[in-house]
Amino acid sequence: MTKEITITVDGRKVKAAEGLYLLDVLKRNNIYVPSLCHHDQVHPYGVCRICIVEMELNGRRKVMSSCNLKIADGQVFHTTSEKLTKERKILMELMLARSSGAKEVIELAQRLGVEETRFPKEDDGCIMCGLCVKACEQVVGVSAIGFESRGPNRKVSAPFDVEAERCIGCGSCVFICPTNFIKMEDKNHVRKIPLWHVELKMKQCKSCGPDIAPEKQLEYIRNKVKLPENFFDTCLNCRP
Amino acid sequence: MDLSVYASRCVETPEKFSQGHRGCVGCGEVLALRQVFKAVGRDTIVINATGCMEIIASTFPTTTWEIPWIHTLFENTAAVASGIETAYKVMKRKGIYPKDLSVKFLALGGDGATADIGLQALSGAMERGHNFLYVCFDNEAYMNTGVQRSGATPYGASTTTSPAGKTIGQVTWKKNMPAIAIAHNIPYVATANPAYPFDLMEKVKKGQAVEGPAYIHIYSPCPTGWRCPPDLSIRYGRYATESCVFPLFEYENGKYTLNKDIEKPIPVSTYLKGQGRFRHLAEQDVAYIQNHVNNDWAALKKRCQE
Ligand SMILES: Cc1ncc(C[n+]2csc(CCOP(=O)(O)OP(=O)(O)O)c2C)c(N)n1
Ligand code: SF4
Ligand code: SF4
Ligand code: FES
Numbered sequence: 001m002t003k004e005i006t007i008t009v010d011g012r013k014v015k016a017a018e019g020l021y022l023l024d025v026l027k028r029n030n031i032y033v034p035s036l037c038h039h040d041q042v043h044p045y046g047v048c049r050i051c052i053v054e055m056e057l058n059g060r061r062k063v064m065s066s067c068n069l070k071i072a073d074g075q076v077f078h079t080t081s082e083k084l085t086k087e088r089k090i091l092m093e094l095m096l097a098r099s100s101g102a103k104e105v106i107e108l109a110q111r112l113g114v115e116e117t118r119f120p121k122e123d124d125g126c127i128m129c130g131l132c133v134k135a136c137e138q139v140v141g142v143s144a145i146g147f148e149s150r151g152p153n154r155k156v157s158a159p160f161d162v163e164a165e166r167c168i169g170c171g172s173c174v175f176i177c178p179t180n181f182i183k184m185e186d187k188n189h190v191r192k193i194p195l196w197h198v199e200l201k202m203k204q205c206k207s208c209g210p211d212i213a214p215e216k217q218l219e220y221i222r223n224k225v226k227l228p229e230n231f232f233d234t235c236l237n238c239r240p
Numbered sequence: 241m242d243l244s245v246y247a248s249r250c251v252e253t254p255e256k257f258s259q260g261h262r263g264c265v266g267c268g269e270v271l272a273l274r275q276v277f278k279a280v281g282r283d284t285i286v287i288n289a290t291g292c293m294e295i296i297a298s299t300f301p302t303t304t305w306e307i308p309w310i311h312t313l314f315e316n317t318a319a320v321a322s323g324i325e326t327a328y329k330v331m332k333r334k335g336i337y338p339k340d341l342s343v344k345f346l347a348l349g350g351d352g353a354t355a356d357i358g359l360q361a362l363s364g365a366m367e368r369g370h371n372f373l374y375v376c377f378d379n380e381a382y383m384n385t386g387v388q389r390s391g392a393t394p395y396g397a398s399t400t401t402s403p404a405g406k407t408i409g410q411v412t413w414k415k416n417m418p419a420i421a422i423a424h425n426i427p428y429v430a431t432a433n434p435a436y437p438f439d440l441m442e443k444v445k446k447g448q449a450v451e452g453p454a455y456i457h458i459y460s461p462c463p464t465g466w467r468c469p470p471d472l473s474i475r476y477g478r479y480a481t482e483s484c485v486f487p488l489f490e491y492e493n494g495k496y497t498l499n500k501d502i503e504k505p506i507p508v509s510t511y512l513k514g515q516g517r518f519r520h521l522a523e524q525d526v527a528y529i530q531n532h533v534n535n536d537w538a539a540l541k542k543r544c545q546e
Contacts, residue, residue, distance in 0.1 A: 028254075030282055040253050103449070111342050140246045170246035175438070209504065237478060237506075 005073035010080070022066040022077065023051050033066055033079050034088065034108055036095070036178060037129035042138045044068035045130050050091050050108075054078040063087065085112075093117040098125040102179035126181040132156055132173035142166045142220070145173065145196055157195075164196035169214035186211065205235035248437065252278050261304040262296040266470025268461030268477060269293060269377045272434040273348070276375055276458070279444035282307060284344045285324060289317040289358060291350035292384040293377065314357040318365035318374060321347040325370045344448050345372035351392035352382040355415050366424040366453045373447040373454045376417060379462035387465040391415035394485075395532070396525055397517040399465075404520040413532065421455035422491050428454035429491040430499075434461075435477030439488060439499055446492075459486045467516025479511040484537040489544060498544040508533050 002017040009031055016025040021044060026033050037048040046068040054061040055069075056076040063083065078084075092109045097119035099105045105127065109115070130147070133156055137143045144167035148157045158164030169191045174184045185192045189202045191214050200214035212218065218232040256277040263270040273293055286309040288294050294311055297304035312320045325345045331337045349358055354376035362374060381399050382388040389402040394414045398404035402411070421429045427450045432440040440458065447454035459480055461473035468476060480486040483506045488499040508530045512518040521529075 027282065032283065039250065041250050107449070111340055113340060135250055139249050172246045172250050175247040176250045208506075237475065237482070 005071065007071050007074070008076040010078060016071060018072070019070055022053065022069045022071050025071060026066065026079065031079060034112060035067055036105075036108065036127070037131060038067040039131055039135070039176060042131065042134035045134060048091070048095070048127065048129055050088055050095075052084055052087060054081055054084060088112050089114050094119060095127045097121050098127050099123075099179040099181070100125075102181075104178045124179065124181055126156060126177075127179055128154065128156070129178060130156075131176045131178065132182060135172045135176045136167075140168070140170055140172050142168055144168075158197055162197055164193075164198055167193065167196050167198045167200075168217040168220045169193065169198060169200040170217050203232060205238055206233045207238040208235060210235065251437075251441070256280075256282070256305070256307040257297065258304050258306050260302070262299065263292070264462075264464045264470065266461075266463040266473045267292075268434055268459075268463075268473040269350075269379050269383075270296075271473070272377055272432075272440070272458045272460045275434055275437050275440050276346075276348075276444050277307070279441035280307075280344065280346060280448060283342060284308070284346050284448075285310070287312055287317055287321040287324065287345065287347040289347075289349035289353035290314050290384075291353050291377075291382075292379070293348060293350070295384050314353050316361050317347050317349050317353060317358050318362040318372075321345050321372045321374070322365045322368065322370045325372050345370075346448070347372055347374045349374070349376055350383070350390075351376060351378040351380060351417075352388075352390040354378075355391040355417050359420075363420075363424065366421065366426050366455070369426075369452050371452055373444070373456065374421075375444070375447075375456045375458060377458050377460040378417070379460040379465060380414075381462075381465050383462050383465045392417060396521050396529060397466075398520060399517065408525060409517070409520065418455070418457045418489075418491070421457075424453070426453040426455060427451065427493055429456075430454075431457045431459070431486065431488055431490075433459040433477050433481055433486060433488060435474045435481065436488060436500065443490065446490075465517070467519075468514055472514070476511070476515070479506065482506045483508050483511040484533055485511055487537060487540055489540060496540075496544040496546070498541065501541075502537075505537070 004015055005018045006013055006015050014029050023035060023038055033051050033053060035051040037045055044067045046065045049065050051066045052063050053066045055064050089112060092112050092114045095105055096109050096117040100121040101123040133145055136145050144164040145158055148155055171184050174182045182195050189211055191200045191202060200216050202211040203215045203218055205212055212235050222231055257274050269292060284307060286307055288309060288311055328343055378392050381390055381393050387399045389399040389410055392415050393399060393410045396409050398409040402409050418429055418431055428447050430443040432443050434440060443456055447456050461476045463470040463473055481488055481500060482502055484502055490497045490499055509526050
């Protein structure tokens with residue numbers, strides 16, 4: 001069994017298992033700290049920095065991101081302070097500038113008291129949270145997409161910005177993206193994800209007709225779990 | 241858009257409705273509830289009418305609800321939700337709650353609690369425009385007390401209070417709850433089905449985000465009350481939508497959208513077959529139902545094209 005430890009958050013004693021990440025513990029205890037690039041299914045990446053908290057260290061307070069901070073016994077944290085509010089607001093303004101049309105971003109900004117941004121705005125931009133890349137790698141296991149360039153030119157993209165060969169068209173990246181930056185469309189028996197330059201043929205149910213999923217995805221699953229050759233010939237309804 | 245295999249693993253995993261409850265095997269209502277909870281934040285207050293979800297999850301001294309939760313009577317769920325929402329607003333105005341606090345209100349009820357006994361309170365709350373989401377889990381009868389018919393029981397279904405024999409079972413057509421909600425001119429109304437989890441979660445998010453009342457009617461297969469195999473709840477869910485018995489649509493600020501167009505509906509008989517509650521139906525009864533469903537579907541499609 002993991003050891004139970006006690007930390008102090010905003011003056012309140014909180015018990016938790018050793019080695020957990022602070023943000024997870026806070027969520028579990030209904031202590032609100034905003035987060036954007038955090039997701040339970042991928043390893044913490046710690047890029048958006050909106051989840052910052054202050055940790056007491058040698059009589060001073062140090063600002064740290066909470067999603068990738070493993071807790072230890074006796075640590076003392078503060079989740080609100082003037083400094084944190086100010087920093088979160090600036091971060092939010094920057095993210096709002098990159099993605100001023102995304103519901104999730106607008107909602108969080110409003111919650112943190114940011115109505116407008118001083119920086120030039122883009123509508124439906126990518127905030128570089130990395131969730132799509134991480135999900136494709138850690139949830140799907142195909143690593144079809146990644147990051148490209150550095151600094152202000154850094155972006156998410158398929159390798160060399162041509163067709164993402166390994167993409168199976170599962171849509172995990174589309175689903176996980178907080179800004180709706182990745183678009184996906186099923187039309188005329190083809191699934192398209194333009195950002196990754198992907199167009200995949202859909203497989204139809206042999207017995208009743210409608211699309212099941214991209215052929216490539218079904219092949220990937222079939223090989224992975226060693227299903228019989230004809231397993232995906234029919235849809236869920238038509239399979240016994 | 242079918243996101244079934246991998247994207248579903250990106251859905252939040254911690255449950256707000258934890259394990260160890262006393263739901264029946266194969267309960268589609270529990271599944272729907274868990275999906276609803278995956279789409280709401282932890283800063284949500286749940287106002288829950290009596291019914292299966294309350295009874296199976298709250299036997300003293302245990303609880304399954306890992307989220308602020310208040311149990312209400314049958315008739316006053318929406319009224320309690322109105323009160324809590326108003327109190328919250330006042331506390332915020334008076335500065336007792338911090339300005340950046342963002343709490344949502346989620347009222348839950350079965351079809352009996354919604355379409356029959358709590359309808360008056362719900363109508364009042366929708367009319368007054370409280371900022372809350374009401375979710376009705378429609379398992380098409382009062383299941384918790386042993387399958388008594390409700391206004392939402394479908395035509396022809398045999399229940400303990402509408403037994404097939406002298407009559408066909410339920411003699412009236414199912415009450416159209418979404419239409420009643422829409423008639424209140426509220427900003428958001430939708431139907432959902434746990435066999436289509438992404439659609440369901442998306443709708444719950446939308447319903448929570450709008451300002452004002454929102455209503456979501458969720459089809460909730462009940463193997464115990466419908467007398468069908470418990471491993472087929474999801475399949476019946478798909479059959480219901482693919483046969484157009486329970487279409488998935490949305491009504492947003494006056495506009496209807498069909499979320500799942502069915503090009504070639506499967507026959508209603510595929511849906512009815514295998515459910516004990518419809519076992520007694522004769523061919524002409526099924527034809528009558530098919531005809532009624534066809535007409536409703538055509539009318540809905542027309543509204544969605546307007
Ligand atoms: C005023 C009142 N009448 C009757 C009951 C008994 N009762 C408790 S749960 C229930 C059935 C609930 O049915 P429904 O709302 O359809 O939800 P389900 O159990 O089917 O999920 C009944 C009749 C009650 N608690 N209060
Ligand atoms: S759709 Fe393609 S790029 Fe996106 S997660 Fe799936 S495999 Fe990766
Ligand atoms: S595309 Fe979306 S998920 Fe990917 S890094 Fe940008 S904002 Fe994040
Ligand atoms: S949520 Fe912690 S850095 Fe983004």
